[in-house]
Amino acid sequence: MKIFIIDDDESMLELQSVLLAEAGHEILSSTQSGGALEQIRASKPDCVITDIMMPEIDGIQILKQIRDDEDLAETKVIIVSSKSFEFDRRQAMKMGAAGFITKPINPETYINQVDSAFSDQIDMTFWGVRGTLPVPGPRAYKYGGNTSCVTLEFSKGEFFIFDAGSGIKELSNHLLATRGGKLNAKIFISHPHWDHINALPFFVPLYIPGNEFEVLGASHAGTSMRELISAQMDDVYFPITMKEFGSRVYFRDLTQGEYEVDGISVKTFLLSHPGNCLGYRVDYNGRSICYVTDNEYFLPDSPQHNPNYVEKLGAFIEGTDALITDCTYLDDEYPTKVGWGHSCVSQVVEAAHQANVKNLYLFHHDPDQDDTKIDEKFAQSKAALEKLGSSTVVLAPAETDKVTL
Incomplete structure (x- = not known):
């Protein structure tokens, strides 16, 4: 599965990339949210994993742009954020996110959390x-x-x-x-x-x-x-x-x-x-x-x-x-x-x-x-x-x- 990760925290981006690559996924990534949408449109990943709090464009705006793009209708979006508030989780889900994972991520459960967004179980x-x-x-x-x-x-x-x-x-x-x-x-x-x-x-x-x-x-x-x-x-x-x-x-x-x-x-x-x-x-x-x-x-x-x-x-x-x-x-x-x-x-x-x-x-x-x-x-x-x-x-x-x- 091709996954595009957006996170301005380089250490968090690297950790997620390593975990997902070890699970057999193809990884693309960016620390710059501003130009990420064009890269997503060009690469057409199966899944986008994005933080919320980032300069230029926040993760909720990225989620909305992806959901408004007919060419990305099949691309799932998972939010990974330190914002643990129920309001933010509910808002993301209402806007079409496939999952919401709270930071700090647990390396032992992270892959299962990502997989569950696709299984709908x-x-x-x-x-x-x-x-x-x-x-x-x-x-x-x-x-x-x-x-x-x-x-x-x-x-x-x-x-x-x-x-x-x-x-x-x-x-x-x-x-x-x-x-x-x-x-x-x-x-x-x-x-x-x-x-x-x-x-x-x-x-x-x-x-x-x-x-x-x-x-x-x-x-x-x-x-x-x-x-x-x-x-x-x-x-x-x-x-x-x-x-x-x-x-x-x-x-x-x-x-x-x-x-x-x-x-x-x-x-x-x-x-x-x-x-x-x-x-x-x-x-x-x-x-x-x-x-x-x-x-x-x-x-x-x-x-x-x-x-x-x-x-x-x-x-x-x-x-x-x-x-x-x-x-x-x-x-x-x-x-x-x-x-x-x-x-x-x-x-x-x-x-x-x-x-x-x-x-x-x-x-x-x-x-x-x-x-x-x-x-x-x-x-x-x-x-x-x-x-x-x-x-x-x-x-x-x-x-x-x-x-x-």
């Missing part, structure tokens, strides 16, 4: 798959013992976090190790039960200046998402308050509906669970992911069974590439847990099959279940789908498992 990672309570010790070696947290990382840098159970602490450790904790992200809360919010105060990137987060979720009986998160950090329960956050943190109350978040379509659906609990559907460039927990599919012979609700939820998850959903109980465990707001194997499998779900991810396992019980749940789900002649594939993800879509 979504990385879905599980940081906690348990429900209700963390499960420590040997009972949880295979699947992990942390509670709900899943991330979606998009090729252009958008980063979505779903729920803040104890798994978000593992995510925090990962971010500190791989990017120094630097992050701009959206945090979607399904509902404020403890296992979905109580590890948020342990998410270290919230305390790092320069980071930016928006926390989104449903309000409860007039209590806003900001108030719900703040309440659990009241000094009666926790040694510090949200005032200690060093990052910029915003809050948004959601209802059932359709939203655009970071330019990505996000739909919400109120689930069958005590209180306001939202399921999320993310649609991005022909792919979709549904995060639907906590949710109770009552058995068809139950007086609480609501066919209209089942039909509407089925339409919400219809045809999704990935359904991450509450499958808390084995069928023989469920009769003593009716009304607790969680589902059993047979109903989850039936719903996924009827909605033509491509991949079903079993999630939110009961804390009394050890790894062998989850193995059993997976085996029963697989057998049930085979009996139905279903094309749906079932998976039982473990902590830190990553799936690329």
Whole structure:
């Protein structure tokens, strides 16, 4: 691939050139932004990598000029800048950048960051798959013992976090190790039960200046998402308050509906669970992911069974590439847990099959279940789908498992 690099910092230009050349790319470069556009037009590179803050012409102007030139329509532009502000990233993406990399670059991850701008992939990672309570010790070696947290990382840098159970602490450790904790992200809360919010105060990137987060979720009986998160950090329960956050943190109350978040379509659906609990559907460039927990599919012979609700939820998850959903109980465990707001194997499998779900991810396992019980749940789900002649594939993800879509 032919790559043209523009950076007035000669040492940074040389570092990027060496890394990209070692990865097998053809490199052209310039420290002068003023004459770079003519060189780009003449060489027609596959990709332009440019700094923002440069004399003569800044990187955003170069981006605009390339995007306005029909002859360069196929040329991707990646911004590499020390400007870590969310405004600058958002502006670059809105103007057509394929990626935004923050300086100083990490030589170990730089090539992957550049490659991701061309792959247009979504990385879905599980940081906690348990429900209700963390499960420590040997009972949880295979699947992990942390509670709900899943991330979606998009090729252009958008980063979505779903729920803040104890798994978000593992995510925090990962971010500190791989990017120094630097992050701009959206945090979607399904509902404020403890296992979905109580590890948020342990998410270290919230305390790092320069980071930016928006926390989104449903309000409860007039209590806003900001108030719900703040309440659990009241000094009666926790040694510090949200005032200690060093990052910029915003809050948004959601209802059932359709939203655009970071330019990505996000739909919400109120689930069958005590209180306001939202399921999320993310649609991005022909792919979709549904995060639907906590949710109770009552058995068809139950007086609480609501066919209209089942039909509407089925339409919400219809045809999704990935359904991450509450499958808390084995069928023989469920009769003593009716009304607790969680589902059993047979109903989850039936719903996924009827909605033509491509991949079903079993999630939110009961804390009394050890790894062998989850193995059993997976085996029963697989057998049930085979009996139905279903094309749906079932998976039982473990902590830190990553799936690329």
